[in-house]
Amino acid sequence: MSEKEFLYQMRLKIFEEADKEEITISSLCKKHHVSRKWFYKWKKRRERLGDEGLRSKVRAAPRMPNKVPPETEEQILNFAKEYPTSGPERTEGELKSAGISVGHTGIYNVLKKRGLNTAKSRLEWVRRLSGEVVTADEITRDKEKAKNNHVEANYPGQLIGEDTFYIGCLKGIGRIYHQVACDCFSSFGAAKVYDNKTTDASTDFVENYLVKKFAPVKIERILTDCGTEFTTWHEEAIPNHEFEKICKKLGIKHTTTKVKHPWTNGYVERLNKTLLDEFYSVAFRKKRYESIEELQVDLDNFMDYYNYRRTHQGYKLKRNGYRIPAEAHFSKDLTLKKESSKVPSAFLRKQEEGKVKIPELIRGGKEVQESLNLAYDSVKINGVKEEVLECPLVTTS
Numbered sequence: 001m002s003e004k005e006f007l008y009q010m011r012l013k014i015f016e017e018a019d020k021e022e023i024t025i026s027s028l029c030k031k032h033h034v035s036r037k038w039f040y041k042w043k044k045r046r047e048r049l050g051d052e053g054l055r056s057k058v059r060a061a062p063r064m065p066n067k068v069p070p071e072t073e074e075q076i077l078n079f080a081k082e083y084p085t086s087g088p089e090r091t092e093g094e095l096k097s098a099g100i101s102v103g104h105t106g107i108y109n110v111l112k113k114r115g116l117n118t119a120k121s122r123l124e125w126v127r128r129l130s131g132e133v134v135t136a137d138e139i140t141r142d143k144e145k146a147k148n149n150h151v152e153a154n155y156p157g158q159l160i161g162e163d164t165f166y167i168g169c170l171k172g173i174g175r176i177y178h179q180v181a182c183d184c185f186s187s188f189g190a191a192k193v194y195d196n197k198t199t200d201a202s203t204d205f206v207e208n209y210l211v212k213k214f215a216p217v218k219i220e221r222i223l224t225d226c227g228t229e230f231t232t233w234h235e236e237a238i239p240n241h242e243f244e245k246i247c248k249k250l251g252i253k254h255t256t257t258k259v260k261h262p263w264t265n266g267y268v269e270r271l272n273k274t275l276l277d278e279f280y281s282v283a284f285r286k287k288r289y290e291s292i293e294e295l296q297v298d299l300d301n302f303m304d305y306y307n308y309r310r311t312h313q314g315y316k317l318k319r320n321g322y323r324i325p326a327e328a329h330f331s332k333d334l335t336l337k338k339e340s341s342k343v344p345s346a347f348l349r350k351q352e353e354g355k356v357k358i359p360e361l362i363r364g365g366k367e368v369q370e371s372l373n374l375a376y377d378s379v380k381i382n383g384v385k386e387e388v389l390e391c392p393l394v395t396t397s
Contacts, residue, residue, distance in 0.1 A: 004056050011042055011054040018043075068106045075100055076110050081129065084122035151267065153184035153316075156329045157217040160184065161268030162206070162224045164197045167280060170289055178299070179205035180275065181222075182268040183214070186328035187314050188307055189271050190214065193296050202229040203246045211250060217329060221253040223265055231256055274306070275299075 001009075014032050018025065018039075029036050045053040068076070079091055086094070088104035088111070095102060111117045116125055153159040162181045169175055179201055180191040190213040194201040202224075211219065224230040230243050231254075238244060247254040257264040279302045289295045308326045322328040 008055045012051060014039070015043070015046060015051075015054065066106070068102060068110055072100060072102050073110050076102070076107055077114075077116075080111065080116060080122055081126060084126045085119045087119070151184050156183055156186045156188065156331075157214065157219050158185060158221065160210075160214075160219050160222050161265045162202075162210075162222050162230075163265060163268045163272060164202070164227060164229060165272045165275075166197075167193070168284075170292070170295070172290070173292060176292060176295070177201070178275075179209075180268060180271055181205075181210050181214075182271040183217075183325070183329060184223075184267045185316060186322075186325050186331075187267065187271075187312055187317060188214070188325040188329035189303060191271075191275060191299055191303055193292050193299060195292060197227070197229055199229050199242045203242050206243070206252075207246050207250065214329075219250070219252050221255060222247060223255050223257065225262065225265060226256050226259055230254075275302075278302070 010032075014028065014034070017023075018028055023031075025036060025039060029039055042054060075095065076091065079086070079095060083091075083094075088107040091107050092102065092104040095107075108117060111122070116122045151159065160181050160183055162179065165178050165180055167176045167178055173195060176193055176195055177197045178191045178193045180189065182189045190210050192205050192209050194205075206222070226233075230241075232238055232241050244254055262269055279299065283289075283295075283298055283302075287298075306325070307329070308324060311323050312325055317323070317325070317328050320328065322331065
C-alpha cells in the first residue's frame with residue numbers, strides 16, 4: 001500500500017465513524033489525534049466530491065519557464081564530452097558562437113544535476129564513456145606511490161630543492177618571479193626576486209646568492225624541475241647548459257624531477273606556499289612596492305624570520321629535537337641516528353675550531369637576539385636604520 005492510499009483509508013475510516021454519530025466530533029478528533037479544523041476541511045471536500053475527495057490531490061508538475069530545453073541539455077553534454085576541462089562560462093561562450101543561446105548558470109545547473117559540475121568529475125565521466133582507456137589506478141598510481149616515498153637527506157647541504165615561482169605583476173615593472181631554495185634536511189631556505197625566469201636568473205641565484213646564504217654549509221646536490229632555466233630537452237646539450245656549468249663550477253651535482261611530478265620536490269614547493277600565504281599575501285595588502293629591490297628587502301626580512309625565529313612543524317626537525325631551521329642547518333648533531341661518517345669532514349672541522357657558534361646561541365634562548373649575526377640584521381629604508389630581529393614584516397606596514 002502506498003503512502004497516498006494509506007492516508008486515504010485513514011480519512012475514510014474517520015468519516016465513516018463520524019457518519020454513525022456515536023460520539024461527538026470533538027471526541028472523534030481526540031481519538032484519532034487530528035484537529036477539528038482538519039476534520040471540517042476534509043468534510044467540506046467530501047460533501048463536494050464524495051469519498052474520492054478524501055484522496056490527496058495530484059500536484060501538477062511546476063512550470064519552469066527558464067528551464068534549459070532537452071535539446072540544449074544534450075548539446076551541453078556533447079560539448080562537455082569533447083571539452084571536459086571547460087567550465088560553464090567557457091562553454092557558454094563556445095555554444096553562443098555556434099548559435100546556441102544558454103547562460104552559464106543554466107549550463108552549471110545541467111552539469112550539477114548529473115554530478116558533472118567539476119572538471120575532475122567530467123574527466124572521470126569521459127574516461128568511463130571512452131571504455132576506460134586508462135584506469136583510475138593508473139591516473140593516481142604515481143601520486144599514491146609518492147606518498148610512501150621519503151626524501152633522503154641526512155645532513156645539511158646533502159640535497160637542496162630549487163624552484164621558480166611566479167609572484168605577480170608590479171606596476172611599472174611587469175611580471176616578477178622568485179628563485180627559491182630549501183634544504184631537504186633542515187628546511188633552511190633562501191629566496192630572491194627577479195623580473196624574469198631565464199637561465200640568467202637561475203645561475204645568478206645559485207652562484208651569487210644561494211651559496212653565500214647557506215655558508216658555511218657546502219651544497220652537494222640541487223634538485224629542480226625540468227624548466228628551461230635549469231635544463232634542456234636535448235640530452236646532448238645538457239652539459240652545455242649554463243645552469244649545469246655553474247653547478248659543475250661550484251662542485252654541485254644537479255638532478256631533475258620526473259616530468260609532471262612536482263611533489264618529488266615537495267620541500268621547496270611547500271616553502272613556496274609558506275611564502276605565498278605568510279609573506280606575499282600580507283605584504284601586498286600593506287604596502288605598494290615601487291621596485292624589486294624594495295620587495296627584496298622585505299622578503300629578506302621574512303626569510304630571516306623563517307630561518308632563525310619561526311618555529312617549524314617539519315617531521316625531520318621535530319624527530320631530532322629542533323625548533324627552527326637554523327638549529328638543524330648549523331647543528332653539530334648531524335648524524336640523524338646514522339653514521340657520522342656521512343657528514344662532510346670540512347664542516348665538522350670548522351665547528352670544532354669554533355668558527356660555527358650558531359647552535360649554542362640559538363639554544364641559549366634570548367642570547368641569540370643579541371649575538372647572532374644574521375645576513376640582514378639591520379637594513380636602511382627611507383634613510384632610517386631599522387632592526388628587524390623582533391618583527392618578520394617590519395617594513396611592510
